[in-house]
Amino acid sequence: MDSRFPAVAEQLLLIERELRVQGWWADVSPSEAALSSPEPFCIDTLEFEQWLQWIFLPRMKLLLENDAALPTVSGIREMAEEVYRDRVYQARGLLEALGEFDRLIVGRG
Secondary structure, eight states: OOTTHHHHHHHHHHHHHHHHHTTOOOSSOOOHHHHTOOSGGGTTTSOHHHHIIIIIHHHHHHHHHTTOOOOSOOOHHHHHHHHTTTOHHHHHHHHHHHHHHHHHHTTOO
16 A cells, blocks of 8 residues: 555545535536546536546545555646636635645655
8 A cells, every 4th residue: 555545535535625615515416428528627517626526536535445556746736726816815725735635646745
């Protein structure tokens, strides 16, 4: 098992928590068509927080559950900074959690 797994799992929980705190957590999944967009972050079919909830978090949890290799690069905070540039104060907790996730993935956490 990758020694980063426990810390990554904790960050995923913190990301989920921040989405919930902000009211950006949805009870209903987007359509299959929206979830299967080939665009990065499903930018053409999902809001960023939907992508985090319905694609990113489940995929990362699956990697952890299956003791699979973690990605070697991550720039999710950078994308989030662009998405929330007009709401940086509101999104600061999420940005911090995503930044820590990025650091863990590249081995600087």
